Amino acid sequence: MGRARTSDGARSAGVMPLLAGVISALALTGAAVYTVSEAQCDPGHYVTEGRKTILVGGCVSGAELREAGIGHDHDRPGTTETSPSNLRP
Numbered sequence: 001m002g003r004a005r006t007s008d009g010a011r012s013a014g015v016m017p018l019l020a021g022v023i024s025a026l027a028l029t030g031a032a033v034y035t036v037s038e039a040q041c042d043p044g045h046y047v048t049e050g051r052k053t054i055l056v057g058g059c060v061s062g063a064e065l066r067e068a069g070i071g072h073d074h075d076r077p078g079t080t081e082t083s084p085s086n087l088r089p
Contacts, residue, residue, distance in 0.1 A: 044058025055065075 039059065041059035042057050044055050044060075046053050047056050
């Protein structure tokens with residue numbers, strides 16, 4: 001009685017999706033690194049003045065954020081205060 005031979009097709013069928021995933025991850029990582037390295041702005045930092053926290057520096061100004069409605073919760077009154085405990089990176 002002979003041994004049953006397994007096909008290499010099943011093995012290569014499992015390797016191709018893995019290889020495609022790794023190549024995709026490398027391409028996306030390279031694109032992200034290139035984008036960050038080509039950004040022509042200084043990193044911003046937060047400064048607390050009393051009960052108010054403001055962003056100093058960076059590529060986006062505070063006025064642009066206010067115009068876009070970012071940082072304000074319009075649904076709940078009284079939630080426009082930004083303390084360091086509720087700031088997200």
